[in-house]
Amino acid sequence: MNYESGLNIKLTDDPIGFEYLEDLFGPEVENRKLDDIRQSLKNPDCNGPDVVYSIAMDVGKKIHLKDLKKRNLLFGIVRFAAGRLGDEPVRSQGHIHALSASCNMSTPEVYEIWSGEAIIYMQETALDDPGRCFAVKCKPGEVVIVPPGWAHSTISSNPANPLTFGAWCVRDYGFEYNAVREHNGLAFFPILDKKNNIIWQKNDCYQNSNLIIKSPNKYKAFAIKENIPIYTQYEKNNDLFMFVADPTLKKDEWNDFIP
Ligand SMILES: O=P(O)(O)OC[C@H]1O[C@](O)(CO)[C@@H](O)[C@@H]1O
Numbered sequence: 001m002n003y004e005s006g007l008n009i010k011l012t013d014d015p016i017g018f019e020y021l022e023d024l025f026g027p028e029v030e031n032r033k034l035d036d037i038r039q040s041l042k043n044p045d046c047n048g049p050d051v052v053y054s055i056a057m058d059v060g061k062k063i064h065l066k067d068l069k070k071r072n073l074l075f076g077i078v079r080f081a082a083g084r085l086g087d088e089p090v091r092s093q094g095h096i097h098a099l100s101a102s103c104n105m106s107t108p109e110v111y112e113i114w115s116g117e118a119i120i121y122m123q124e125t126a127l128d129d130p131g132r133c134f135a136v137k138c139k140p141g142e143v144v145i146v147p148p149g150w151a152h153s154t155i156s157s158n159p160a161n162p163l164t165f166g167a168w169c170v171r172d173y174g175f176e177y178n179a180v181r182e183h184n185g186l187a188f189f190p191i192l193d194k195k196n197n198i199i200w201q202k203n204d205c206y207q208n209s210n211l212i213i214k215s216p217n218k219y220k221a222f223a224i225k226e227n228i229p230i231y232t233q234y235e236k237n238n239d240l241f242m243f244v245a246d247p248t249l250k251k252d253e254w255n256d257f258i259p
Helices: 034-040 062-071 178-182 230-236 247-254
Strands: 009-013 016-020 030-033 051-057 073-080 088-091 109-115 118-123 133-138 143-146 151-156 164-170 188-192 198-202 211-214
Touching: 016 051, 016 073, 030 034, 034 051, 034 178, 051 088, 062 073, 073 151, 073 230, 088 188, 109 118, 118 143, 118 188, 133 143, 133 188, 164 230
Parallel strands: 133 211
Antiparallel strands: 009 016, 030 051, 051 073, 073 164, 088 151, 109 143, 109 164, 118 133, 118 151, 188 198
16 A cells, blocks of 8 residues: 555455454455446456456444444445456446435545545536536545536556545445446546557547546545545544535535536
8 A cells, every 4th residue: 555544454455355454344345346347338348357346335443433323424445456447447337326315315425545546537417418527637645526416437547556545425325327327338438548548538328528637626615634544534523524424514515516
């Protein structure tokens, strides 16, 4: 790991996953296999690693579990395989956060990159008109917010140095895949060129839209600090990520949101 996550977690490679040391709790990983995500890939018949990414939802320090439940917050971690999916980089299939029963809304997610190189791709909708589309390039230690209701996918953009990230999520999360799958994926496909640089190819199932490629915003309105792990920031201020479980706390930020 080349970033201090604030959690005593060992990353494993074969199989990809996590070991939770002493003061931590965490689940068995849930694996997304290539066959699970083919429908959202540019070439559904491509070759790639059998397990594309491993997900551990609900990780943290044992002393915080009661507070996390009270706040309806959950910390998830995801580790990606090395390699590629045909000519696409290794990536998640893309989904929208379903309405959570606790707040009757789709909720945001706050990502923090731990290792590798990431692009958090997101678009306002998974309708024929995808709205604004963004590819946010980030390195270890950087934070990205995905707002409620947006369709998004996480891309491990360096085939040799796979991505690991942590994220604050609502506890009663749910994922919707149908609209993305009906469009054979998101509105832009990332493609690796001969030098392993990412180029973007429009998905013709959507109307035309421009792709804005950028680095992460500073998110001043969310009071998230730079260079301090987001788990540590929760530990110091238990209220900081309450907007994840109750998006109305930052309702003015979601209109015209720029990630
Ligand atoms: O789209 P999939 O395969 O369900 O990915 C699930 C993972 O995506 C994330 O929401 C990140 O986008 C993780 O928190 C979650 O575990």
